[in-house]
């Protein structure tokens with residue numbers, strides 16, 4: 001899907017959110033015309049997964065007692081044929097590594113969206129990080145492709161260079177917009193935004209369409225302000241008005257295909 005499709009179809013995006021950024025995430029999904037819904041209640045997962053077009057599981061503030069819940073949520077979504085997107089915040093921190101390993105052992109995932117350090121964990125490649133941030137350097141195409149092969153999921157690696165890969169087909173978007181990394185929650189928001197754009201099918205180009213839309217909105221916002229507070233609101237405003245023709249032109253110019 002593209003931004004016009006999202007505005008027309010208004011897909012419902014169900015997010016098991018962390019407790020840090022849900023309002024911002026919901027607003028990003030809302031301003032592009034999709035329909036956000038957040039829940040952490042096991043008793044309603046089946047019903048909500050039934051009405052959702054995609055399910056996002058963000059483990060940014062996951063607790064031990066919740067691991068079986070997210071496994072159940074991913075299984076319900078899978079049984080209903082709904083794509084599951086995992087956002088494994090700071091996965092290299094030991095408790096989180098154990099939790100995600102347990103999740104992967106019996107849960108289901110179709111897309112993993114993370115920064116380069118988070119994706120490198122799935123690829124079994126060393127990559128420096130500090131908490132929620134990727135701080136190292138590395139071959140992000142290799143990292144994304146290896147993570148895709150190891151997990152069987154479509155990988156959405158975000159950062160200065162965005163990479164989407166299913167292990168065979170890879171696309172990159174190497175456009176630097178520093179301000180996007182200056183506010184907390186842009187990664188969380190991107191994970192749920194991807195959920196809106198894959199409502200008509202889990203394909204690499206659909207995932208890249210979401211990432212390019214978000215990146216272009218960030219680039220536009222950055223031309224109007226460089227202060228984090230006003231940038232946050234400007235980003236929402238740019239997403240609200242962004243035009244599909246602009247996004248398609250941006251993608252034609254900046255997205256590279258790597259087989």
Ligand SMILES: Nc1ncnc2c1ncn2[C@@H]1O[C@H](COP(=O)(O)OP(=O)(O)O)[C@@H](O)[C@H]1O
Nearest residue numbers: 115132158159160175176177178180181186187
């Ligand atoms: N240096 C950067 N230049 C351009 N875009 C960036 C940069 N860092 C992050 N982004 C963008 O910010 C968003 C969040 O990505 P990222 O910071 O990697 O996720 P997280 O917040 O989960 O660490 C993505 O759209 C990504 O493309």
Ligand SMILES: Cc1ncsc1CCOP(=O)(O)O
Nearest residue numbers: 018020060184185186187188
């Ligand atoms: C600060 C923090 N702590 C646990 S989740 C979270 C938000 C992470 O947001 P993002 O990964 O989008 O920067």
Ligand SMILES: [Mg+2]
Nearest residue numbers: 089132187188
């Ligand atoms: Mg993140």
